[in-house]
Amino acid sequence: MGEKMISIKELDQQAQQIVRQAGQNAFEKMGEDYQVDIKTNYTDLVTTIDRENEQLINNQLRKIDPDSQILSEEGFGDRQITNMQGHVWIVDPIDGTMNFVKQHNNFAVMLALYVDGSPVLGYILDVINGRLYHGRRGDGVYVNDKKINQPANLGLRESLLAMNRTLTLSGNPSLKEIAQEAIGLRMYGSAGIEMIDVITGQLGAYISNLKPWDLAAGRMLAEELGLVVKSIDGRSINVLSSNLVLVATRQVSRDIRQIIN
Ligand code: 2AM
Numbered sequence: 001m002g003e004k005m006i007s008i009k010e011l012d013q014q015a016q017q018i019v020r021q022a023g024q025n026a027f028e029k030m031g032e033d034y035q036v037d038i039k040t041n042y043t044d045l046v047t048t049i050d051r052e053n054e055q056l057i058n059n060q061l062r063k064i065d066p067d068s069q070i071l072s073e074e075g076f077g078d079r080q081i082t083n084m085q086g087h088v089w090i091v092d093p094i095d096g097t098m099n100f101v102k103q104h105n106n107f108a109v110m111l112a113l114y115v116d117g118s119p120v121l122g123y124i125l126d127v128i129n130g131r132l133y134h135g136r137r138g139d140g141v142y143v144n145d146k147k148i149n150q151p152a153n154l155g156l157r158e159s160l161l162a163m164n165r166t167l168t169l170s171g172n173p174s175l176k177e178i179a180q181e182a183i184g185l186r187m188y189g190s191a192g193i194e195m196i197d198v199i200t201g202q203l204g205a206y207i208s209n210l211k212p213w214d215l216a217a218g219r220m221l222a223e224e225l226g227l228v229v230k231s232i233d234g235r236s237i238n239v240l241s242s243n244l245v246l247v248a249t250r251q252v253s254r255d256i257r258q259i260i261n
Pocket residue numbers: 040043044045092094095096097098164189190191192209210211214
């Protein structure tokens with residue numbers, strides 16, 4: 001007879017604590033000396049605080065959910081994740097590392113739990129504002145203790161749009177037309193912060209090339225609020241691969257589809 005498995009609700013409580021702890025660590029270390037390394041090129045950084053946070057999060061997850069797999073950005077997770085069976089935790093220890101280093105603002109800690117491939121728990125902590133956006137499937141989305149309402153279903157011409165730098169500079173004619181059609185264009189440098197703003201209705205859409213850890217938590221929260229999370233051409237996304245992702249209101253998603261087709 002095995003031990004009783006910890007419930008999703010209990011995992012939710014513990015995961016909130018873990019995310020807050022990682023946020024506190026980043027907040028405390030932000031003004032201190034830490035090492036900054038280049039990953040793929042000089043615009044793509046990682047710091048010792050990213051690594052510390054990831055180890056802190058992963059170690060705690062292994063304690064509370066020992067049979068799960070962990071997919072995380074900086075290499076302290078499970079090496080090979082080829083299937084989404086069972087519990088898979090997806091970890092972004094600091095999202096917006098460049099902002100963490102340069103701005104001391106606009107960065108997040110992100111965590112999600114997928115069960116058999118479906119998003120079940122999601123967390124985005126806006127560290128500087130002390131706001132934890134969290135949700136459990138079927139239970140809605142909260143900022144700290146306050147429930148978030150479904151954002152208004154505005155169209156592209158009534159909405160601010162956020163897009164990442166690579167796409168904005170790509171010269172792609174469809175993306176240019178989409179950006180021109182929106183009421184304004186924004187670029188924050190943190191997928192987590194940008195997805196928070198779609199979830200709260202401050203942005204009508206976010207378009208970006210996203211890795212699993214950039215997307216997992218925001219997708220859970222956005223879908224729980226009835227928003228569209230799709231590949232830009234309307235196909236469903238595979239959370240294990242890189243995707244050109246659109247997070248948007250249903251109306252903005254329709255407006256964008258019209259421009260693309
Ligand atoms: P990160 O800070 O966790 O790497 C803007 O750079 C946004 O895109 C951030 O959310 C960042 O997440 C993400 N991103 C994804 N791939 C990136 C890359 N190769 N270089 C920089 N940022 C990347």
